[in-house]
Every structure is written in structure tokens, then in C-alpha cells.
Amino acid sequence: MSKTLPLLDRLKKVRSGSAPAVTDGAQRGLMAYVAAQSDVGRATKELADGTAATGVGRVALSGLSPRGLACSNGCAFCCILSGDDGGTITESEAVALHRALSPLSGQPDGRAWHPDACPSLDPETRSCRAYDARPMICRAYVSTDVEACKAVSEGQAANGPGTLGPYHTYLAAIGLSRAALKGVKRVSTYALSKVAAAAVDGASLEDTLAAGRHAPSELEAELKRSKRDLSRS
Numbered sequence: 001m002s003k004t005l006p007l008l009d010r011l012k013k014v015r016s017g018s019a020p021a022v023t024d025g026a027q028r029g030l031m032a033y034v035a036a037q038s039d040v041g042r043a044t045k046e047l048a049d050g051t052a053a054t055g056v057g058r059v060a061l062s063g064l065s066p067r068g069l070a071c072s073n074g075c076a077f078c079c080i081l082s083g084d085d086g087g088t089i090t091e092s093e094a095v096a097l098h099r100a101l102s103p104l105s106g107q108p109d110g111r112a113w114h115p116d117a118c119p120s121l122d123p124e125t126r127s128c129r130a131y132d133a134r135p136m137i138c139r140a141y142v143s144t145d146v147e148a149c150k151a152v153s154e155g156q157a158a159n160g161p162g163t164l165g166p167y168h169t170y171l172a173a174i175g176l177s178r179a180a181l182k183g184v185k186r187v188s189t190y191a192l193s194k195v196a197a198a199a200v201d202g203a204s205l206e207d208t209l210a211a212g213r214h215a216p217s218e219l220e221a222e223l224k225r226s227k228r229d230l231s232r233s
């Protein structure tokens with residue numbers, strides 16, 4: 001009998017707050033992820049820190065090949081982040097960003113190019129300095145029109161940019177992980193901008209996570225936005 005059966009039982013019974021079809025896909029992905037593990041402690045940790053949700057999202061993303069994208073290296077209007085949050089990321093993504101960015105502490109960052117740019121950005125080349133560690137929200141955001149991205153970065157509405165479906169699957173997987181681990185382990189989400197800013201400012205990992213940690217209601221709100229966006233598409 002698999003040692004992860006109790007976790008699978010928990011996962012089977014919960015829902016995410018996202019759209020039913022997206023939740024079903026995320027649930028299948030998470031259950032396959034957990035079933036493939038032989039160590040229940042590790043499986044629990046990877047559900048809690050979002051490694052599992054990120055894995056599910058990345059597998060879904062790897063199966064897509066959207067056409068007509070305008071995205072290229074050095075094109076960075078999408079790295080101008082509105083508000084002080086910048087988007088939802090998991091703990092494993094926050095840790096990976098800290099690992100990539102903390103050695104760059106003290107160097108000019110994206111904010112030298114644009115005051116609202118992501119601190120992970122290189123202000124000269126406008127490429128991501130944490131490319132391999134960039135979170136799901138960055139991987140899944142694409143566009144067919146650079147000018148539309150520029151308009152959106154200036155606060156205008158425009159057609160062209162959008163978030164690919166696997167981002168919604170990833171969010172649902174985080175919601176399912178939290179629900180399945182209720183009373184067992186905390187599942188936190190983090191603010192991309194705050195994590196990147198603390199990391200480039202030289203904060204310790206512990207302080208970076210404390211600076212970026214969301215209130216639990218942030219994930220619930222993001223899941224509601226996701227559900228609304230999906231119903232419009």
C-alpha cells in the first residue's frame with residue numbers, strides 16, 4: 001500500500017475555489033504527483049511549499065505551443081508590475097527567487113529603468129536576472145502585441161496580453177494543497193514584487209519570506225479573479 005494514500009484521500013475530498021473543470025485538472029495532476037512519491041513527509045512538504053502545484057502548472061505549460069506570440073528577450077513591459085504585490089507565487093518559487101537574486105544585492109535593478117518594474121529585471125538589457133527561477137505567473141503571461149503590453153503597463157485596457165490556462169491550473173493546485181493540508185501544515189503564498197525587492201536588498205531568506213508572505217485571503221481573492229477571468233474567456 002502506498003504510504004501517500006492518506007494524502008491522496010485528503011486531496012480527493014477537497015475543492016479549490018477555482019472553476020470546476022480547472023479544479024478537476026489540478027486535482028488529477030496533484031494526485032499523480034503525490035502518487036509518484038514514496039516518502040509521505042516529502043510529499044507533504046512539496047504540497048505545502050507549492051513545489052507540487054508549480055510542477056503541475058509547468059507540466060500543463062509544457063504541453064502548449066501558442067502561436068503568434070510577440071514575446072522576446074529584452075521586451076519587458078510585462079515586468080512593470082502594478083501595485084506593490086506583483087502577483088501570487090508559491091513558497092518554493094519565493095525561495096528560488098531569493099537564491100537567484102541575493103547574490104546580485106547592491107546592483108542596479110529593474111526599478112532603475114522604470115519605478116514599477118520588477119526588481120529581478122536587468123535595467124540595461126531588460127532581461128530577467130532570475131530567468132530560470134521565474135515564477136509561474138511570468139512563464140504563463142504572454143502576448144501577441146507588444147504595443148498592447150505597453151498600453152497595459154500604462155494602465156490602459158488593450159487586447160493581446162493574457163495569462164495561459166496553466167496559470168489557472170497552478171492556482172487551483174495551490175488552493176487544493178491548502179485545503180488538503182488544513183490542520184496539518186500551512187500553505188502560504190507570496191507577493192512577487194516584495195520577495196524580489198527584499199532579495200535584491202540583501203535580506204535573509206527568512207526576512208524575505210516574512211516580507212512577501214500574503215495573508216491567507218490573498219489566495220482566495222486570486223482564485224476568485226481566476227474563476228471570473230475563466231468565465232469570460
Ligand code: SF4
Binds near residue numbers: 076078141142161
Ligand atoms: S508579454 Fe508583452 S511585454 Fe512581455 S515579453 Fe511578451 S510581448 Fe513583451
Ligand code: SF4
Binds near residue numbers: 078119131134
Ligand atoms: S521575475 Fe523576471 S520575468 Fe518575472 S516579472 Fe520579474 S523580471 Fe519579469
